[in-house]
Amino acid sequence: MSTAKTSCSSLMTTTFSARYTRLSRFLAGLTAAVMTVVALALLPYADLPAERVALLVPVFSSVQATLNAVIAYLVVLQFYADRKYPTALISIGFAFSALLSAIQIVSLPGVFTEGGNFERFAPIAIWLWVARLSGHALLILLAMLVLKGRPALLASERSVGYQTAVFAIMPVVLAVMVYAFLGYNRDLLPGLMDASGSYSGLAHGRAGYFMLACWTLALLGILLVTRLQRGFDCWLAFSAYSYILYLIVNFTSASRFTIGWYTSRFFELAAAATLLGALLFEVLRMQQRLKKLYSNAYQASIRDGLTGLYSRRYFDTALARELAAAERSRRPLSLLMVDIDYFKQYNDTHGHLAGDDCIRRVAASLLDGFRGSDIVARYGGEEFVVILPDTGRELACQTAERLRSQIMALGIPSVRPADANEPVVTVSIGLSHQPPGAEPRKTMQTLIGEADDALYKAKRQGRNRVVCAAERTDG
Ligand SMILES: Nc1nc2c(ncn2[C@@H]2O[C@H](COP(=O)(O)OP(=O)(O)OP(=O)(O)O)[C@@H](O)[C@H]2O)c(=O)[nH]1
Structure with missing residues (x-):
């Protein structure tokens, strides 16, 4: 009874095997510890101004958006296989983040215009960032709540194809809605950044605490609900933890083009890159397992069970x-x-x-x-x-x-x-x-x-x- 319950509460039981859980726990824990040390070492220098490298941030953002889009794609395909709604919600989280990043890149300096559309987009750009990070975390938190509340809830086999398509489109609708809402209300939105590029109002205000709270709750949700039973659970938790470090380093600087502002992006990149690596590793392992299963099934079909001779x-x-x-x-x-x-x-x-x-x-x-x-x-x-x-x-x-x-x-x-x-x-x-x-x-x-x-x-x-x-x- 308890085994059935445990396997239900873990994510991605169809593709992702339990065998590497201990290794994943160890590696994710170790990487998190190393990143914590790096973050702590960075904090005293976070405020220091750095060279203005116009293209660095767009490049970071593009890579991060691409990684998140690939993760979302792999995870929504996983929903097609395991039919678990929490899986679909996680994929929406990553796709939503990727799409809002893409929209945000347009507003960054040096991408389309020298000064960037940043000044024009400024009120929206920073709100897009807030919406992207909190939305992503809230969708993961929602996935954990669904996993906790209805662990056995599955999409029906007949409608799973159609539902996968809906879940693939949903992030586009969400991103457009958020963008339209922010654009429409741009004059009403409180400014989160001053003319000098400082956003300490955001970092040390309600919006900043809200973003941190979202990721902390998402991390707690992953830890308590999945109990890190699968490799994927471990790396998802690691990814949530990386976002928390990202925000802490970023908020410590609270100003653009500083050491903290640049380096914080590494933590966000690490969150996506490690999760994608874990996913690809599992896909590869699944291929190996399928090959072995096929070979075993074929041998069983041509061999006699008692003697091992041909059937x-x-x-x-x-x-x-x-x-x-x-x-x-x-x-x-x-x-x-x-x-x-x-x-x-x-x-x-x-x-x-x-x-x-x-x-x-x-x-x-x-x-x-x-x-x-x-x-x-x-x-x-x-x-x-x-x-x-x-x-x-x-x-x-x-x-x-x-x-x-x-x-x-x-x-x-x-x-x-x-x-x-x-x-x-x-x-x-x-x-x-x-x-x-x-x-x-x-x-x-x-x-x-x-x-x-x-x-x-x-x-x-x-x-x-x-x-x-x-x-x-x-x-
Ligand atoms: N233990 C065992 N017995 C089996 C198996 N398959 C068939 N048998 C038995 O093999 C016996 C075959 O008996 P018969 O066909 O009369 O042949 P026989 O006693 O060897 O007589 P002859 O072939 O004329 O020498 C039957 O009693 C079957 O129950 C099996 O997988 N395991």
Whole structure:
């Protein structure tokens, strides 16, 4: 019960595996600690003015917007797979942030005009920044509340495609609405920056505290609700923590073109870059897992569960393939049908489990006795078949004889009727053969039928022997 609940409360259980959680926790914790030290070391210098590098901030903002857009894309695709609404809300958060960043870049100095549209956009630009950061955090917080309140709530399988499209469009609508609202009310908005470029009114006022509170609540939400059960949870928490450091360093300077103003952007960049790295790593791991799963499923579909030999189904396709190849290359092909003698008595005396063990030992011996190109399969019950490509009748007879002796040599104690003289498990073998270039060529059914008839003859003749179908036809 508790396991089911725990897995529900974690994010992205479909794609993101638990295996690397401890490593992610350690790495995210370590990186957060290093960043905290860097932030603390920076604080005394945050106020110092720095060179005005007009393009630095637009470049930072573009990279950050691109990273967030890619994260949003990967996460909304994840919603398509796991159908969890919190996943969709997180993707909206990142897409919303990316879009508002893009809008904001237009207003920055040196991007479209020398002085920038900044002066013209100034009241909106800084409000866009406030809206972007708080909106992003609130959407993550909302995701955590939904995850906590309705952990089992899933989008229906039928509508998930349509809902994914809606969630992909929603951030555009939100961003346009925020932009329109701010533009429309630009004259009413309180100025958050003075003519000298100082925004200490924002940093040490209600808007600044609000932004910090949003990210602190988002971080607490991630920690308390997900309990960092998956790698993604850890990096999402790290990303929220990076935003808090970003704001603290940025607010300590509270003025444009200072050490704090520039360097704070590294923290925002770190938030997006590490999360994207974690996502890509998980996508790569998922690919590896799928490959392994596919290979396991394929092997299970062509192998017999008890013996590990090829299954009857695989044998059917293999025989058709090998017969066609033998015909094309005008080479011979032989088929052995091997059956354990008196197996019913063996089972009745020693029990079914011992019977299984006997089948396994005979199968292992069969595998041992053939070339890599020969195909050994379990035909059913205590019966096996072996396809011997490129093998003439003489060689096939010798091989079958060798196999018969090899199985006797295993010395599996047997219970026999009074007339049987071997106290060990033996096999009877029927052999059929397709000579090179023979016309009319035999079909699969003919070849199997002939081997089966030969096996029946071997049983009637007293068992523990090899009978070749060609002998009977010729004779
Ligand atoms: N333990 C075990 N027994 C199986 C398995 N598949 C089939 N059998 C048993 O194998 C026995 C086959 O019996 P029969 O077909 O009468 O053949 P037999 O006793 O070997 O007699 P001959 O073939 O004429 O020598 C049956 O009792 C089946 O229940 C299996 O996977 N495990």
